[in-house]
Every structure is written in C-alpha cells, then in structure tokens.
Amino acid sequence: MWYAQQPGRRARQIIGDGAALLWIALWAGAAVTAHRLIGLPGRTAPHDRAELPLLGPRMTGTLHDAGGRLADAAPSGTAPVQALAVLAATALFVVPVGLLLALWLPRRIRWTRQAAAARELAATEDGRELLALRALVRPLDELARFTDAGPGRLAEGWREADPAVLAALADVELRHLGLSKS
Structure with a gap:
C-alpha cells in the first residue's frame, strides 16, 4: 500500500512524491x-553554454568562468579538469538530493509500513x-472528532470488549492513517 484511501491525504502524498521526483x-x-560547463572551459561554442535549469544565463556564465579559472589553475592536461568536473557535478547532485532523501x-517508508501493519491488524x-x-x-x-461517544464510554467499551466500540475505535485509528474513507 503506497497511498492512503482518503482523497485529500492521497493527493498530498502524490504531490509530495511528484515534487520529490521533480527535485531529483x-x-x-x-x-x-x-559538468559540461566545468569540463569544457575555454570553448565558447553556443552549444557549450547551456543554461542551468531555473538559474538562467548569469549563473551559466558564472559557472563557465569559474570552470575556466579552475582549468587555468589546474596542471596541464584535461584529466584533472575532468576529475574536478565530475567531483563538482557529483557534489551538486548528492547534497540537495541527499538532504531531500x-x-x-524515512517518513514515506514509515507511513507505508504503518499502513501495511494496520491493514493486517484490521483483518483479525x-x-x-x-x-x-x-x-x-x-488525545x-x-x-471526540471521530466518535459520538465520550472518552469514558469508549474506555469502558474497550475494557468490556464491546464489538461496536472496538469497531469504532479501530476505525478511528484507520482514519488517522488515511486508510478509511469514512
């Protein structure tokens, strides 16, 4: 079970998952x-000056200039520049994606596990x-938001194993997890 049954909660989960994929x-x-901008310093062909998504030409120029300065400071040959380009690109990806993940x-996995366990428990x-x-x-x-009976009545019904009270309370827990549409 990957998504809740309640439409509002399911929509939030789908939007959150979509936003995470978009971020990645x-x-x-x-x-x-x-990687392309840093790895190809000194080349100024139009196709080499691709823009970074959402950042525009100023950031592109800045990264290209920084790549050029790093290439000038690096030992001769392209191997160090390529290694630097790989390292910078890896860090640029791993840090924000790692923070997101x-x-x-963990929250997404925890909800999935809780939902699976609750479904299994609800079957017996x-x-x-x-x-x-x-x-x-x-609390x-x-x-009180989910049931008409007072807390004292609910506790008493649970102690006496009243089937109606047990069903109502179990449904409260399922609704809390988003597993019940009612």
Whole structure:
C-alpha cells in the first residue's frame, strides 16, 4: 500500500512524491549542465553554454568562468579538469538530493509500513482490538472528532470488549492513517 484511501491525504502524498521526483530531476539536470560547463572551459561554442535549469544565463556564465579559472589553475592536461568536473557535478547532485532523501524518504517508508501493519491488524479480531487500544491513547479532542461517544464510554467499551466500540475505535485509528474513507 503506497497511498492512503482518503482523497485529500492521497493527493498530498502524490504531490509530495511528484515534487520529490521533480527535485531529483532538476538537480540531476543542474549537475549534468555544471559538468559540461566545468569540463569544457575555454570553448565558447553556443552549444557549450547551456543554461542551468531555473538559474538562467548569469549563473551559466558564472559557472563557465569559474570552470575556466579552475582549468587555468589546474596542471596541464584535461584529466584533472575532468576529475574536478565530475567531483563538482557529483557534489551538486548528492547534497540537495541527499538532504531531500534524508528528510522525505524515512517518513514515506514509515507511513507505508504503518499502513501495511494496520491493514493486517484490521483483518483479525485481535488486531482490531489492538487498533482500538491505539486509538484510545490518542488525545481526547482527536477522539471526540471521530466518535459520538465520550472518552469514558469508549474506555469502558474497550475494557468490556464491546464489538461496536472496538469497531469504532479501530476505525478511528484507520482514519488517522488515511486508510478509511469514512
């Protein structure tokens, strides 16, 4: 299960995943362009002065000039310049994409695992009871939004294993994860 059943939450997840892919693609393009600009200093053919995505001609000129200065300072030959171009392009890609993956990917994986576990628990009676218990430990105002019964009644129904209360509480937990449309 990769996406929630609730339309709003599913839309946010899809938009977030799309934004992450776009971010990766943009930095990949920027890294390739930077590699070309740094790796080809001294050549001023129009096709060599490609613009960096979203940054425009000023940044392109700056990177090209920086590549030229680095090439002039480097030992003779193209091997050091090419190595520098690869290193710079790799850093330009790895740093922003690494930060994104460090922040976004663990949350996405955690939600996927929680959703799979909750689905598995919801399939059994004991599992639904455990989901109901999880719902009971949520803040009282959150429980009040999802159920008509008061918190005392919910706790009492859970202790007495009232099937209706257990089902309502389990549904609260499933809704919290975005796995129930109701």
